[in-house]
Structures are given as structure tokens and as C-alpha cells.
Amino acid sequence: MFDLISHLWPQFALVLTPGLEMEEIAVWIWLLMIVIMAVSVMSVIRHRWHFSRRLKRVQQLIQGQDRNSLAHNRLATLQKALEQDSDVTGPLWREFDESLVYSADKSRLFNTLEAEHFFNNYTLAYGLTSSRLLAAAPAFLTAIGVLGTFLGLTLGLNGLQINAGDVEALKDGISVMINGAAVAFMTSIWGVALSLLLNLFEKLVERGALAKIRNLQQRIDFLYPRLPAEHSLVQIAAATDESKEALQELHERIGDRLQETVSGMSDSMQQAFTDAINTVMAPAIQSLVNNTNQQSTDVLEKLVSGFMDGMKTAGSEQGHLMKNAAEEVQQAVSVMADRMEVLFKQLDEQQNRSREQTEGTTREFAQLLEQQGADAAQRQQQMELRFNQLMEQMEHKVSAQFDKAAEDERNRAATQEQLQTQMVAGFQSQLEQFNNASNGQIQAISEASAKQQSEMGQAFESALDGLQTLISNHTAAASERESVIESRFNSQLERLAAEQQQLLSAVTQSVQQTQQQMLELTKQHQQLMTEMGEVSRSVEASSQHMNNSSTQLGVLSANLKQAADVLDARLQTVTEALAGASDQNHELAEQVSLQSNTLRQLQSELITATQHFEKAAVAAEQGFEVFANHQQQFLDGINTEFQGLGQALKEQVGGIEQQADEWLRSYSTEVRTQVGERMEHWNKNTLEFSDQMRRTVSAISGIVDDLEQKV
Numbered sequence: 001m002f003d004l005i006s007h008l009w010p011q012f013a014l015v016l017t018p019g020l021e022m023e024e025i026a027v028w029i030w031l032l033m034i035v036i037m038a039v040s041v042m043s044v045i046r047h048r049w050h051f052s053r054r055l056k057r058v059q060q061l062i063q064g065q066d067r068n069s070l071a072h073n074r075l076a077t078l079q080k081a082l083e084q085d086s087d088v089t090g091p092l093w094r095e096f097d098e099s100l101v102y103s104a105d106k107s108r109l110f111n112t113l114e115a116e117h118f119f120n121n122y123t124l125a126y127g128l129t130s131s132r133l134l135a136a137a138p139a140f141l142t143a144i145g146v147l148g149t150f151l152g153l154t155l156g157l158n159g160l161q162i163n164a165g166d167v168e169a170l171k172d173g174i175s176v177m178i179n180g181a182a183v184a185f186m187t188s189i190w191g192v193a194l195s196l197l198l199n200l201f202e203k204l205v206e207r208g209a210l211a212k213i214r215n216l217q218q219r220i221d222f223l224y225p226r227l228p229a230e231h232s233l234v235q236i237a238a239a240t241d242e243s244k245e246a247l248q249e250l251h252e253r254i255g256d257r258l259q260e261t262v263s264g265m266s267d268s269m270q271q272a273f274t275d276a277i278n279t280v281m282a283p284a285i286q287s288l289v290n291n292t293n294q295q296s297t298d299v300l301e302k303l304v305s306g307f308m309d310g311m312k313t314a315g316s317e318q319g320h321l322m323k324n325a326a327e328e329v330q331q332a333v334s335v336m337a338d339r340m341e342v343l344f345k346q347l348d349e350q351q352n353r354s355r356e357q358t359e360g361t362t363r364e365f366a367q368l369l370e371q372q373g374a375d376a377a378q379r380q381q382q383m384e385l386r387f388n389q390l391m392e393q394m395e396h397k398v399s400a401q402f403d404k405a406a407e408d409e410r411n412r413a414a415t416q417e418q419l420q421t422q423m424v425a426g427f428q429s430q431l432e433q434f435n436n437a438s439n440g441q442i443q444a445i446s447e448a449s450a451k452q453q454s455e456m457g458q459a460f461e462s463a464l465d466g467l468q469t470l471i472s473n474h475t476a477a478a479s480e481r482e483s484v485i486e487s488r489f490n491s492q493l494e495r496l497a498a499e500q501q502q503l504l505s506a507v508t509q510s511v512q513q514t515q516q517q518m519l520e521l522t523k524q525h526q527q528l529m530t531e532m533g534e535v536s537r538s539v540e541a542s543s544q545h546m547n548n549s550s551t552q553l554g555v556l557s558a559n560l561k562q563a564a565d566v567l568d569a570r571l572q573t574v575t576e577a578l579a580g581a582s583d584q585n586h587e588l589a590e591q592v593s594l595q596s597n598t599l600r601q602l603q604s605e606l607i608t609a610t611q612h613f614e615k616a617a618v619a620a621e622q623g624f625e626v627f628a629n630h631q632q633q634f635l636d637g638i639n640t641e642f643q644g645l646g647q648a649l650k651e652q653v654g655g656i657e658q659q660a661d662e663w664l665r666s667y668s669t670e671v672r673t674q675v676g677e678r679m680e681h682w683n684k685n686t687l688e689f690s691d692q693m694r695r696t697v698s699a700i701s702g703i704v705d706d707l708e709q710k711v
Contacts, residue, residue, distance in 0.1 A: 029148040029187050033141055037194045040137040044205055047127035051209050054124050057081075057089045058216060062223055070109045070223060071102060092123055101227060110227035115220035125209045134202065138195035145191015152187065240659060
């Protein structure tokens, strides 16, 4: 083990020696890899420290709190977050606080978005999980090790002298080549080992950070429960049921109070007439008994005048009270009509704002898609230009190297030929003596040299042909893939534009239908107000025939005001629900913006992938396939959400319109029925009272006649 480590350990002493050797180059490459390794480890530690600080600050905000104390400490928690860190965690918590809503009793807080939307690896650990330079450090180490390997092999092969006639020279060349290969593979081993260690260290740290972020998200989701949109629909349904029950009980209460008023009025009028007769008739009879002859005519005149004055006074007071009651009823109805009109105006304004926000978001999304398409086309052109330039440079370099190799081979052949000629001329005498022995050797050397030259030429020609074929095939395949990618991208853009246009048409149509329904509801409300005005005028006309009912009609007016207040409260609840729907539209627009950001990140990843030369075409094709899948999912999600939202809004508006129509029609029918019944009962009692008064006057006339006859 120690021998292996000592063999792989660089020789640092060679750095101080003069000259440049193979081992010294390996030492410098090893030092470069160690520096990159140290810088990468320090970067990971620094980003991990920053992440721990941010995570600790967020955990301190929710430490020691429960669901019951969050609403009370909301403002204090926000101020604490801004004071701790005004750059990252403070604004992040402020955005999270803006998405919180109170419960009905202001005792708890609910979240409208998940904690993952605010607290994730991009916001808390962006330097640790999203650093491209840090992620590419292991690849840098491996690349530097491979570069050292090729450099060592190149220098080793350069020192090999194949054509040397001396065996020692060949041995020295082979030794240099073997030493260069050993040094070269040593740099590769160090590069791969350091790359594995750095990658393992980085992934472990990143995994720990993601686990802590996930625990924080679960803790925040537990403390701040999410409030879904279905909860608002349930509250609207409950408020609608309460309004229906209140309106059903309203006409019954009005009928009971009106009946009590009429009954009390009849009893009070009878008692008033009885008291008036007793008060006026007793002195009259006494005066008639005492002054039968002289004062009979005066007593009768005083009796009749007093009785008529009392009746006139009571009638005028009753008419004045009834007129005041009718004015109060008319004012209450007018106030209710004004409130209804203001409510419908608010509903129209909210619908207009929602439509403007949706159209603005759609325009921004279309502009973003156009810009992304233009950027993608431009980057595709740049990639093609770079690829062509790189291919041309490589072709020139390969051609130059092959030309140089061919020229060197020709020079070596000429030199060898010249040496052979000199050897033949110098040692001609020796060749004659050893003719038989040297002929075989010379022939073998010539055949070996010719064979070697032919093999090297064929190898160079085959390598050149293979490289040219590979370049042509690669160029054709790249062109074909680029055309396919461009056609797919254009078709996806066209399909996206068509689907977006259809979606805009559907949204516009649903908004127009909603406005038309609201206009019809306004017309029905105006008709109802007209009928209510007619009812108020009929009540005012009938007030001239009612007496002693001002108090009870005042109670009726108060009940009508209470009913109007209850109706106003229910309509205000409906307005808040529609405002919630508008907020949901705004949240949907934010989700569209988030999806566009996702598309931008995906596009940046595609740009990074294109920088790798060998995997350029494959990475681009995979990136566009992922882009198409994300785009289709995004369009499907938007279509589903808009359809569900439009259907829910249509059903809510239709249900509210139908219920309001039914309630108002039922209320109008009950009011008309109750008023008709009470008026018939009033006419009956009035006729009975008139008959009784007529009989009383007849009896008084008979008594007066009897008294006159007795006198």
C-alpha cells in the first residue's frame, strides 16, 4: 500500500532542478488539481455556513409558537424577521406573511400557498444547490487529469526514435515513452480520485441541506394550515342558507305584527269610544234631567259637536302617524335599493378588474413566449456557427498534421536511402567479402522498411478517410437533428398560440356571460324596486283609512329595516366571496408567472448543455422534449383551472341570481297576501264599528226622543 502511494506521489524536488522534465510537469498538474480541490471544498463550506445562518433565522421565527399564538404574534414575527436579515430572510418572510389570512374570529392564521413556494433550495441554499461552477468542479479535475495523460503520452512518443540504427538509442526512446506514460496515467489517477472525493463531499452536504429544508417546510405547513378555495364555497353556501331562512321568517313576522296591530287598534278604538261616550253623556243626561225644558236643544248640540270634534282630532292624528310610518317605510326601501345598486356596481368593477388582469397576464405570457422563441432561434444559429467553425478548425489541424507526418516520413525515407548509399560506398570491399552473409540482411532491412512505409501510409490514409467520413456523417446528422428540432419547436409554438387564443376566447365569453347575467339581475332588481314603490304608495293610500296603528307600523318599519340590514350583510358576504374569487384569479396569474420562470430556467439549462461538444445534439433534443412536456402540462393545468374557475363562478352567480329571484318573488307574494288579508280584516272591522256606531247613535236618538216625549 505504501509502495503504491509512494509511486503515485509526485516528486517535488524536481521543481527546484534546472530544466523541464516529464515528472516536473506532473508535479505542476498535481498542484493545479489540489488548488481546484481546495477552492471547491472551501466554497462548499462557505455556502453551507450561509445556508445554516438563513435556516437558523427562519427557525427562530417559529420557535416556541403554536397555532393559537401565531395570529397574536404576527406583527412581532414580521418585525423580528426584518431586523434579523433585511436582505434574504426578512423579505422572504414578508412575502410569506402577505399570503396569510385570518380566520373568522381573528384567532388563527391560514396559508393560501404551500411553504415550498417560499422556503426552498433556491431561496435558502441557492449557492449550494444551484452553483454551476461548483457542480462542474469534478469535471474540471477529471479533464485536467486526462489532459496530463495526453500530454505525457505526447512527450513520450516524441522521444521515441524508431529509425535510429543504434539499439541503445531505441532503448532510450522506449524508456522515455514508458516514463511519460507512467507520469501521464498518474495524473489521471489523481484527477479521477479527487473528482470522486469532491463529488461525494458536495452531494452529502447538499443532501443534508435539502433534508433540513424539507423539515422546515413540514413544520411551517403544520403551524400555518392551508385554506383551500372549497372552504370559501362552503362559507358562501352557509351564508346563503341563513339568508334564505331569514327571508322565510320575515313575512311570517310581518303578518303576526300586523295582525297584532289591527287587533290592538280595534280594542283601543272601542275603549276610546266607550270612554268618550261615558265622559260626554253623563253630564249631558244629568243636565237634561235638571233642565229638561230649557236646555234639551243645547245639550244635544254640545253632545254632537264634542263627539264630532273628538272623532276629527283622532282621525287627523291617526292620519299624520300613518303618513310618517309610510314615509319611513319608503325611506327604508330607498336605502335598500341604493345599497343594492352600490353592490351591483362593485360586482361590475370587480369583474372588469379581473378581466383586465387576466388579459394583461395573457399578453405578458405571449410576449415571453415570442421572446423565448427568438432567443432559442438565435442560440441555435450561434451553436451551428460555432460547430461549423470548430469542424473547420479541426479539419485544418488534422490535414496539417497528416501533411507534416507525410513530409517527415519522406524525409526519413530519403535520409535512410542516403545512409544506405554511403554505407554501400564506404564498405564496398567488406560487402564483397561478406556478400553471402550481408545480402540476406540488406534484403530483410529493405523489405521491412518498405513494408513499414506502406503500412504507415495506409494507416494515415485510412485514418484520414475515416475522420472525413465521421465529420461528414456527424455534420449531416447534426443538420437533420437541427431541422427536426426547429420544426418541432415551431409546431409547438403554433399549437401553444392556438390554445392560448382559444383560452382567451373562452375566458372572454365567460366574462361576457357573467356581465349579461349581472345586468339581467340588475333589471329584475329594478323591477322589484318598482313593485316595492307601488306597494309603498298603496300603503300610503291606505293610511288614510287606518286609525291608531302608528305605533305598530313603527314596529313594522323597524322590522323592515332589520330585514334590510340582514339582506345587506348577506350581500356583503357574497361580495367578499366574489372578491375572494378575484384573488384566486390573481393567484392563478402568479402561478402563470412562476411557470414562465420555470421555462426560463429550463432554457438556461439547455444553453449550458449545448456547451458540451460531443453531446450537443443529444442534449438539445432531450431539452426540447422536456420543454414540450412542461409546456403541455402547463397548458393542460391552465386550461383545467380556467374551466373549473369559470364553471364555479357561473354556477355561483346562477345560484345567487336564482335564489335572489325566488326570495324576492316569494317576499313580494307574501307581502301582497298579508297586506290584502289585513286590509280585508280592517275593512270588516271598520264596517262592524260603523254599524255599531250607527246603532249607538240610533239608540241615543231614541233616548232623546223618549226624553222629549216625557218632557
